[in-house]
Amino acid sequence: MIEIKNLNKYYKNNHVLKDINLKVEEGSTVALIGPSGSGKSTLLRCINLLETPTDGEIYLDDIVVNAHKITKQSIHEVQQNTGMVFQNYNLFANKTALENIAEALIVVKKIPKKEAFKRSELLLEKVGLSDRADHFPSGLSGGQQQRVAIARALAINPKVILFDEPTSALDPELVDEVLQVIKNVAKEKITMIIVTHELEFARDVADKIIFLADGVIIEENNSKDFFNNPKEERTKQFLERFRRV
Ligand SMILES: Nc1ncnc2c1ncn2[C@@H]1O[C@H](COP(=O)(O)OP(=O)(O)O)[C@@H](O)[C@H]1O
Ligand SMILES: [Mg+2]
Numbered sequence: 001m002i003e004i005k006n007l008n009k010y011y012k013n014n015h016v017l018k019d020i021n022l023k024v025e026e027g028s029t030v031a032l033i034g035p036s037g038s039g040k041s042t043l044l045r046c047i048n049l050l051e052t053p054t055d056g057e058i059y060l061d062d063i064v065v066n067a068h069k070i071t072k073q074s075i076h077e078v079q080q081n082t083g084m085v086f087q088n089y090n091l092f093a094n095k096t097a098l099e100n101i102a103e104a105l106i107v108v109k110k111i112p113k114k115e116a117f118k119r120s121e122l123l124l125e126k127v128g129l130s131d132r133a134d135h136f137p138s139g140l141s142g143g144q145q146q147r148v149a150i151a152r153a154l155a156i157n158p159k160v161i162l163f164d165e166p167t168s169a170l171d172p173e174l175v176d177e178v179l180q181v182i183k184n185v186a187k188e189k190i191t192m193i194i195v196t197h198e199l200e201f202a203r204d205v206a207d208k209i210i211f212l213a214d215g216v217i218i219e220e221n222n223s224k225d226f227f228n229n230p231k232e233e234r235t236k237q238f239l240e241r242f243r244r245v
Helices: 040-047 072-080 097-108 113-126 142-155 172-187 199-205 223-228 233-244
Strands: 002-011 014-024 029-033 055-060 063-066 082-085 160-164 192-195 208-213 216-222
Touching: 002 040, 014 040, 014 216, 029 040, 029 199, 040 055, 040 160, 040 192, 063 072, 072 082, 082 142, 097 113, 097 142, 113 142, 142 160, 142 172, 172 192, 172 199, 199 223, 199 233, 208 223, 208 233, 216 223, 216 233
Parallel strands: 029 192, 029 208, 082 160, 160 192
Antiparallel strands: 002 014, 002 055, 055 063, 208 216
16 A cells, blocks of 8 residues: 655745645555646655655555655665656667566566566566567557556566556557556556546546645545546536546
8 A cells, every 4th residue: 555644845945745645555546637737747756756755754565755764775665666657658779678678677676587588578468569579669659668668667566556647648549559558457456646637547447536736635536426526616627628628
């Protein structure tokens, strides 16, 4: 389970995350939605300590992080246990699909090469890309690259996978194949937090929806009630605007 308590983040005088409290149950999927600039990426980056929170606590199962007591060791421990999928895939350009996945196992998990490649093959199969193992990122479509990135995130067997707008950079016709892979991952009961603007997908995949605006959690609810019966005016406006697009 992930729990975040009283998390605050400032960039100089800009108070970007304001007293965030949230729980993600083991094996559940949370969709984090909200307008651009509301702090969604910053929240994900604070959870895996790519950014240093200014104040607050983060619990990743038995790993406890206090913003005031972050050490190299705690950063390492957190990053060994979190998978991250970025908008722009972030694959190594000079490595094949298979090598990109194996790298995570060899470097992060210190798994012997042979074993790492064997496991990577299984992961590629899981995202439907066994026939692309020897392709470099430049020879893959955006959707395929993102599927490799998802396999890579899965490889380290993380406590949580954080997705930051995983389909925003894709051509529209490639969005569905990536969303389908994420849905399959969700079915395996891997804990996930997904930042997305794909509201229909969020409704289908997430157990819980969290609406963030101006660094504040405005509303959270189970997926059905969130969309059918939003309570806050701000949430209603946001959903209206999206439905019109
Ligand atoms: N590295 C940074 N340095 C300074 N300000 C930042 C940085 N990253 C984000 N911000 C600011 O934090 C706020 C929230 O940004 P972000 O988390 O990227 O929002 P979102 O992902 O919801 O669009 C914005 O005002 C943004 O300008
Ligand atoms: Mg963002």
